[in-house]
Amino acid sequence: MNASGSMLAATALPMSQSREANDADYYQDQSFLGEFVEMPPQPDPISAGLKKLFETVAEEPIPDDFLSLLDQIDAERSARQSGASPDAVKVSAGAKAQ
Amino acid sequence: MSEPEPSGTTPAAPPRRVERTPEEDLKFRNELVASIPALRAFARGLCGDRELADDLAQEALAKAWGARDSYLPDTHFKAWLFRILRNHYYSQGRRAGRMAAWDEELAERTLISLPGQGAAIDLADMQRGLATLPAEQREALLLVGASGLAYEEVAAIAGCAVGTVKSRVARGRQALLKFMNGPAEARPNPDPDKPKKSSEMARAA
Numbered sequence: 001m002n003a004s005g006s007m008l009a010a011t012a013l014p015m016s017q018s019r020e021a022n023d024a025d026y027y028q029d030q031s032f033l034g035e036f037v038e039m040p041p042q043p044d045p046i047s048a049g050l051k052k053l054f055e056t057v058a059e060e061p062i063p064d065d066f067l068s069l070l071d072q073i074d075a076e077r078s079a080r081q082s083g084a085s086p087d088a089v090k091v092s093a094g095a096k097a098q
Numbered sequence: 099m100s101e102p103e104p105s106g107t108t109p110a111a112p113p114r115r116v117e118r119t120p121e122e123d124l125k126f127r128n129e130l131v132a133s134i135p136a137l138r139a140f141a142r143g144l145c146g147d148r149e150l151a152d153d154l155a156q157e158a159l160a161k162a163w164g165a166r167d168s169y170l171p172d173t174h175f176k177a178w179l180f181r182i183l184r185n186h187y188y189s190q191g192r193r194a195g196r197m198a199a200w201d202e203e204l205a206e207r208t209l210i211s212l213p214g215q216g217a218a219i220d221l222a223d224m225q226r227g228l229a230t231l232p233a234e235q236r237e238a239l240l241l242v243g244a245s246g247l248a249y250e251e252v253a254a255i256a257g258c259a260v261g262t263v264k265s266r267v268a269r270g271r272q273a274l275l276k277f278m279n280g281p282a283e284a285r286p287n288p289d290p291d292k293p294k295k296s297s298e299m300a301r302a303a
Contacts, residue, residue: 045275050143052219053225054136054139054140056221057135058136058138062134063152065152069160070130073127074127077123
């Protein structure tokens with residue numbers, strides 16, 4: 001409780017105490033700090049794990065299936081560019097070589 | 099007055115071109131290529147199984163190519179592509195959003211340690227945990243936590259409100275933490291045919 005904590009610090013100390021003693025007491029009790037001192041950034045295990053999971057897959061070499069799909073796309077592009085009917089080449093997934 | 103209307107409703111405006119120029123096609127194609135790694139990773143996280151995920155990713159790529167005229171240039175390409183993939187995934191009722199939970203290859207290189215932290219994360223364990231989540235939480239965690247998209251972009255991909263994304267992420271994260279911190283025996287083994295292995299072995303070591 002930061003509010004009541006500082007209230008305590010302000011009221012519980014007798015007036016007779018020196019300023020130095022006040023400060024010493026005040027700074028010794030740091031139990032309240034947890035409430036509002038920002039903790040250093042902790043690596044969050046869930047985020048780190050998810051990122052790692054994602055990166056691990058993303059760094060894999062791209063399988064050949066994907067490249068043949070791109071070949072189809074490129075064939076469709078050049079067919080269109082050369083004026084042939086674009087329907088001559090149709091890109092479809094799953095036209096994998098068995 | 100024989101002059102045409104000066105502004106706005108000019109009837110002479112050319113109809114929206116349907117077919118794209120070869121240059122536009124090439125640019126689009128190159129964006130597709132550049133997105134393949136991320137698309138594969140998203141698909142893998144979504145359905146867990148390598149082969150299924152790659153099928154899914156290829157189908158999404160083919161669909162995206164076919165639908166390229168509906169892509170608005172200069173909008174977030176990856177988000178547009180992810181949306182196609184996840185819609186395809188759900189529309190297929192791909193095992194009703196269920197996940198295979200076990201990726202052999204990934205399980206082999208399973209323990210990662212975080213820099214500056216004593217704890218190590220067991221990736222295979224995390225995958226199994228992901229598999230126990232409802233698909234929409236898994237999706238939100240993957241898109242926000244792993245692929246690093248903004249909440250707004252994820253909301254557009256998932257077709258829901260930003261607040262919904264946030265709460266899915268929060269709930270998914272909690273469930274995942276609980277799963278990973280919980281005792282291994284208490285967990286449902288999503289695929290009973292396959293033995294539990296690397297994580298248990300790593301713990302024993």
